[in-house]
Amino acid sequence: AIARHVGPHAITDELTLQLLREALIAMMRVRFSYPLADRPEGYVRTVVPYGLLFGANAYLVGREAGRPDPFLWRLDRMRGLKMTTQAGGPPKGFNLDAYAARSFGTYQEPPVRVVLRFAPEAAEAAARMVFHPTQEAQRLEDDRLEVSFVAGGKLEMVHHLFSWGATVEIVEPPELRDLMIAELKAALAGHGGA
Numbered sequence: 429a430i431a432r433h434v435g436p437h438a439i440t441d442e443l444t445l446q447l448l449r450e451a452l453i454a455m456m457r458v459r460f461s462y463p464l465a466d467r468p469e470g471y472v473r474t475v476v477p478y479g480l481l482f483g484a485n486a487y488l489v490g491r492e493a494g495r496p497d498p499f500l501w502r503l504d505r506m507r508g509l510k511m512t513t514q515a516g517g518p519p520k521g522f523n524l525d526a527y528a529a530r531s532f533g534t535y536q537e538p539p540v541r542v543v544l545r546f547a548p549e550a551a552e553a554a555a556r557m558v559f560h561p562t563q564e565a566q567r568l569e570d571d572r573l574e575v576s577f578v579a580g581g582k583l584e585m586v587h588h589l590f591s592w593g594a595t596v597e598i599v600e601p602p603e604l605r606d607l608m609i610a611e612l613k614a615a616l617a618g619h620g621g622a
Contacts, residue, residue: 438485438504445480447509448488452477455517457493460506470507475499476516479524483534489527498527500534529561533584542585543599546573550595559588574599586611 451458458477461470475490478498486503493516518524530539546554548571555565560577568574579585586608589596598605 433482436484438502440486440503444503444506444509445486447511448477448480448503451511452479452517454511455515457512457514457516458488458490458509459512460501460509462501462505463507473501474512474514475501476518478518478522478527481524481528481534485534487534489524498522500536525561530580531584532560532579532581532588535581535584537580537582539578539580540582540601540604541576541578542601542604543574543576544589545597545599546575546592547595547597548572550592554592554596576600582607583611590615 448458450456457474459472459474462473463470474493475488476493478489478491480503481487481489481500487500488503488506489498489500491498528534530536532542542560544554544559545568551567551571551573554573554575559575560579562579563575563577565573565575582604585604589598589608590611598608
């Protein structure tokens with residue numbers, strides 16, 4: 429191998445990926461059972477595939493037959509995946525990059541304006557990172573780096589920002605800062621902290 433995906437990520441079955449690739453190229457619908465908390469054996473879904481997103485988990489972006497908007501389906505939760513004989517592809521004008529850019533990671537929620545400030549000791553490392561495709565970065569007079577972007581997925585942002593420790597300050601939005609504080613408190617309590 430000359431390249432490898434590193435870090436924690438869900439196991440993705442190669443046969444599932446291959447079948448989804450075939451369905452996307454052929455523009456055919458797929459059918460699978462998808463478990464939910466109220467029904468572990470799963471509900472059978474027929475989905476028009478739009479594309480694939482990869483992060484810590486791999487997702488099919490697709491619209492369930494009879495519904496207007498696309499949804500994210502985790503590949504590791506699909507059971508009994510089959511390609512149907514029903515045609516189905518993304519609507520004209522659908523752009524997977526634009527869809528993905530609505531979020532920080534994969535979770536789709538209404539986007540918010542985010543402003544982060546990195547301490548001088550982290551500014552160089554932060555300047556070499558792409559936090560989001562819409563980001564703008566500027567050096568401040570005190571050698572901090574300010575990064576701003578518009579995206580949803582606040583919990584995914586908080587989980588990533590944990591890795592920056594005390595070198596990052598969440599300036600906007602206030603609800604993102606509040607979520608970070610709540611997650612920090614929960615993590616401390618979960619590790620026996622007062």
